[in-house]
Amino acid sequence: MQKGEGFTLVELMIGLALISIVLAISAASYQTLVANQALSHATNQVYYTLQLxxxxxxxxxxxxxxxxxxxxxxxxxxxxxxxxxxxxxxxSCQLDGVDNVQHLVDGEQVMISQANMKFVDDQASYGALRFTVKTGSVTLTNQHQGALSVIQSAMRLRVCSPGKAALGHKKC
Known part of the structure; x- marks a missing residue:
């Protein structure tokens, strides 16, 4: 008898099953990566707006x-x-006659709950002299339970992760 070249049906089924498992795992990891990137981006936007x-x-x-x-x-x-x-x-929000409003989060990938907005009247302020700041914080979250906080104290502005160190930031 001559042995035919190629794969048997069982070998093909096993190969497809393994590929399906690897794709399912990688898709979940990819979604988490995208959600964490969106969270980092929105947090950096808040941080750099406050710095500016x-x-x-x-x-x-x-x-x-x-x-x-x-x-x-x-x-x-x-x-x-x-x-x-x-x-x-x-x-209504202008600097030098230029409207200065940016969209921050859409509530789908990244969220801010009113309870996590700790700036009084949802407003931060900075005076011309050092340490003349209106302190507060805001915590942004994503659908994968990731969270980052931007905290403005009288002395400094910082980003940290509530609960545990995450996404390259220390624990708050």
Missing amino acids: AKTEAIKRNKKVYVHFCQQLANWYVGMSEESGCDCFTVN
């Missing part, structure tokens, strides 16, 4: 406000020299 506000306050020798505005699950962040900035009113 601090720098602008010193540069302008005026108080600069950062406003966190919520509309349903969406959060926006605006920066202005006025304490009454509303992210949804055109030209």
Whole structure:
């Protein structure tokens, strides 16, 4: 008898089963990676907006406000020299005549709950002098139970991870 070349049906089924298992595991890992990247991006956006506000306050020798505005699950962040900035009113959050509002989170991949917004009146402020800041914090989460906090104390601004060290940040 001559042995035929190729795979038997059983070998093909085993190969397909192994490939399916590997794909299922990698898809879950990929979704977690994407969710963690979105969380890191939104957290960095908050951090750098607060850093910019601090720098602008010193540069302008005026108080600069950062406003966190919520509309349903969406959060926006605006920066202005006025304490009454509303992210949804055109030209209400301006610096140098330029509207300064950014979309922060959509409530799908990254979320902020009102309970995790610890800035009084959803607002941070920076004065021209050192240590003239309005302290507070905000914690952002994703659907995979990842969380990062941006904390503004009287002395410094920092990013940390509540509960345990994660995503390259120390435990809060």
